[in-house]
Amino acid sequence: MIKWYFHTTIHKLWVIWYMFLFCVKLMGKAFIHDLSKFGKEAKEFSTKLNRLSRITYGEDDYKKILKELEPTLKHHYSLNRHHPEHWENGISDMDLSDIIEMMMDWRSSIKKHKDGSILASLEVNRKRFNISDQLYHILKNSC
DSSP states (O other), rough: HHHHHHHHHHHHHHHHHHHHHHHHHHHHHHHHHHHHGSSEEEEEEEEHHHHHHHHHTTTTHHHHHHHHHHHHHHHHHHHHHTSSGSSSSGGOOHHHHHEEEEEEEHHHHGGGGGTHHHHHHHHHHHHTTTTTHHHHHHEEEEE
16 A cells, blocks of 8 residues: 555656646746747838738638738748747647647737637638647637
């Protein structure tokens, strides 16, 4: 009985340790999130990006502005690994911390839109980024 209790306690301590390390990683990512928006291109970037906030996410007008902003966005995506566009294979190349940061980014981004909805955004992004059914349901369950 004592041996079982000891091994279970050690196991629990390892779980605590690994979860703590993961939380530290997430908090580090939170603090450096989108720092590229504060660089020398920041004014032009934010001015252009503000146009997107006046339009319903995923609609044709939104896609049209995304196309116009492609060079600016390409630069932003190249510096920020929480964007599926950063990766050759999109979300499939991301690690769990990237996916969590991506989801929190999406949840925060909808606040810029008067008709923003994380569930509607997930539907759009499900198609846009070819999100598997399993990951889609995990993300939806996490809202």
